[in-house]
Amino acid sequence: MNAPQRSVDNATRVDHLVIAELVEPGVRVLDVGCGDGGLLSLLETTRGVDGRGIEISQKGVNESVARGLSVIQGNADTDLVDYPDNAFDYVILSQTLQATHRPRDVIEQMLRIGDKAIVSFPNFGHWRMRGMLMLNGRMPVTRNLPQAWYETQNIHFCTIRDFIDLCDEMGAHIERGVALNGSGQRIALNAPWWFWNLFGQQAVFLLSH
Amino acid sequence: MAIVGDTEPTGAPAADQAVVALEQADNPSSPVVRFGPDRPLLLDSGKRLNHLQIAYQTYGTLNEARSNAILLCHALTGDQHACNRHPVTGKPGWWTEMVGPGKAIDTDRYFIICTNVLGGCMGTTGPATTDPETGEPYGLGLPVITVGDMVRAQAMLLDQLGIETLFCVAGGSMGGMQVLQWAATYPERVFSALPIAAGARHSSQNIAFHEVGRQAVMADPEWRGGRYLLDDTSPRKGLAVARMAAHVTYLSEQALHRKFGRNLQDRDKPTFGFDADFQIESYLRHQGMTFVERFDANSYLYLTRAMDYFDLAEDYGGRLANAFRGSKTRFCVVSFTSDWLFPTVENKAVVRALNAAGASVSFVEIDTDRGHDAFLLNEPEMFDTIRGFLSSAAYARGIA
DSSP states (O other): OOOOOOSSSSSHHHHHHHHHHHTTTTEEEEEEEEETTTTHHHHHHHHEEEEEEEESSSHHHHHHHTTTEEEEEOOOOHGGGGGGGOOOOEEEEESGGGOOOOHHHHHHHHHHHHHEEEEEBBBBSSHHHHHIIIIOSOOOOOOOSSSSTTSSSSSOOOOOOHHHHHHHHHHHHEEEEEEETTTTTTTTTTOHHHHHHHHOOOEEEEOOO | OOOSSOOOOOOOHHHHHHHHHHHHHHSSSSOEEOOOOTTTTTTTTTTTSOOEEEEEESSSSSOOSSEEEEEEETTTOOSSSSSSSTTOOOOOOTTTTTEETTTEEEETTSEEEEOOOEEEEEEEOTTBBOOOOOOOOGGSSSSSOHHHHHHHHHHHHHHTTOOOOOOOEEEHHHHHHHHHHHHHHHHBSSSSEEEEEOOOOHHHHHHHHHHHHHHHHHHSSSGGGGGGTTTOOOHHHHHHHHHHHHHHHHEEEHHHHHTTOOOSSSSOOOOOSSOOHHHHHHHHHHHHHHHHHOOOOHHHHHHHHHHHOOOOOOGGTTTTHHHHOOOOOOEEEEEETTSOOOOOOOOHHHHHHHHHHHOOOEEEEOOSSOOOOGSSSOOOHHHHHHHHHHHHHHHHHOOO
C-alpha cells in the first residue's frame, strides 16, 4: 500500500468535521493513515483527545511529528496487528480504506484495537462516477480523485451499499452514517440508502462490535 | 596478521597520538567529576566501584528553569567529544552533523551534555584508568559493566550538576541502548527520548560479531592477558582486526559497492600477493590503524560485553512493554532501511512495546543505503524528523 491520494477541497474538511463530531471528548484515538496529521490536530484541539497516528509516507510522518503528534511510520495492512486489544476508544480510517490491500482485515483489526471504528471513503456509487463509466466507458477521474487507473494508489473502491454489505457480513454494527454531497453538504438522515448511494460523494460511518 | 600500508597522516604522528590517548584516560582535557568510597557505584554484577570519575563535555547554555538539558549518549567507539575538536585525533566531533548552532539538536536552544561512558577510555573510569587503590591501571580487574551501570553513572553526574530532569536523552546504536535504559530506569527524569538505530537487546548475530572482535584482541600476544599497559606494549594488531571486522557491519553492501566496488588501490592490475590490492582492503586497514591510536583495547572488550548483556525485556519479566509501563516520556524511534546491525525490525519491536505500554511514540524509517552508520551522517530526512520532534517537545515543555 502506498500513500493514498487525498482530496484537499472543502468537502474533505467537512469530512474531518463530521469525524470530529462523532468522537467523544477526551478519549484515546488512533488515526490510521493520518497523512500530515491534520485530522489528529483537529481532534486534539477541538475534542481534547489523546491521539496517535500511523502514516506510510515519510513526508506525512515528518509533518505530523513536527506538529507535536505521536505518529509511527507504518502500513495499515501489516502494522495494526502490533497493537493490543482495546487499546483505543476510537480507531479512525479517513480516506484510506480504498488504498488498503485487505480492507476487510483492516476494519476487523480496527474493531479489535478500538472500542469503535470510524471509516470515511469516497463513494464510487455517486452519480458522477456512474455517469463517467456509463457514458464515457472509462474509469472515473475527478477533482477529488485525479489520478488515472494505472497510477492511482487507490485499489479497492467501493460504494456505500458495498460497504454496508461488508459491515453486515462482518457482523459490525453501524451506529451512525453520514453522507456528504459534492458541495460537502449532508444528505438528509431520513433519505433512503439508494439516495445516499447516488448522491453521496463521501461517506463516514461509525462502527462498533 | 600484519596490518600494513596506506595510512593518511592526520594531526600528530601515530605514536604521539597513542601517548596522548593514554594520558586522557586519567587526566582528560574535558571537565571531570570524581566520586569516592562515600558514594560507591553499585554494579549489576553485584560488585561496587569505590572510585568513579566521569569526563564530560557541554555545549550551549542551561536555562534558568534548568529545563533544556539534553544528554547525548555515544556509541561503542565514540566519546564525550560530540562536537568539539578531538584532543587525540584533532578531528571534528562525531556528531557535528546533528549537533550545533541551528542544527537539528540546536546548541542555541538546548544545553547539551555528553559523557564518556563507564568503561570508556577518554577520562571516565574504564580499564585504562589508574585504580587509586593500587596505583596501577584497572585492566581486567575492573568489574564487567552493563548499560544499566553506564546510565546510573550518568545519573550521578547529573545529580552533581544539579539537573533533575532531562529535556531529552538521545543517542545512536549503543547510545540508543542507553536512551532506552534511561527511559526505563528513570522515567520521571526523561521528558523525551530519542533512540536511533538501536534495539532493546543485542541479537545473537551482533554478539557473534563482538566475539570475533574480542578474540582478535585477546589472540594478539601483545595483549598479555590484559596487562599490556603494565608491560608497556599494546595489542594494536588484534584491535585493528577487531575494528576492521566491526566496521564492515556499520556499512551496507550497497554503500560498499558504491564507494569501492572492485576498484584497485593505486595500481592497474592485481599483484598476485596479499598486499592491499583492492581499495576496500586499503580503506579497512586505514580504519583499523587509526582506531588503535585513540582507543584502548580492554575498553573495547568491556564495552562490547556491556552491549552483549543488554536485554531490557529480560530485566522486566520478559515483557519489554513492562519496561515502559506508565511512562510519560515522549519517544521518537529512528531506524534506517539498510542497517543490518540494528535493523528496522529491532527498532519496531521497541515501538510495539511502547504502543502496548500506551506510551507516546513516533517512529520513522529513513530510506538510505549507508547502513548503521547513517545516524552519524548527513541524512536530511533524519534531521527534519528530529528537529520537528524536539521543537514540539520543547513547546510542550515551555522551552523558548
